[in-house]
Amino acid sequence: MTNSKTLQAKEIQQLAGRFLYEEAAKPYTDVEEWKEVQGHLATCIENLLKQEGSTPEEEAEIVLAVLMGYAIAVRKRKNIAIAMERANRVLPILQDPVLKCRLAIFCYGECYDEELANLAHRLIEEQKVKGDKKAVEDMEAMLACMEGSYA
16 A cells, blocks of 8 residues: 555656646646645645654655755745755665666756766666666656756
8 A cells, every 4th residue: 555655756756747747838827726736735745844754765755756846836945945955865775776766867957967967877778678668768858957957
């Protein structure tokens, strides 16, 4: 059975992913719906930050959700700093290469640390060999976007 913390994290990741990956080129014109999305994200992010994962993977899912959520939501620097501290603790021990890569990409988007970019590039290359084409394309696109915003 999937843990509720993981389900909450995945919900935020999916919502943020819709805007980051699928709807990036589409302008958002319904102000009321956008306000609802922002309110929902703020509540979910605050709730997730109060929880800690019981495994490195669960912790990484929570932190990734927070960083992805703040990529489209009104940002709270204090919460981002907390998420980054937690990411620094979990990244070195995380075993899932796709999750590790996604987390490294969103951490890179917050601090533009070259080591994080290099880690993400290395993990993407490893996943290319393993063959999950859709995951690789999404990770490459997001990393390119993050690197482009830094340039």
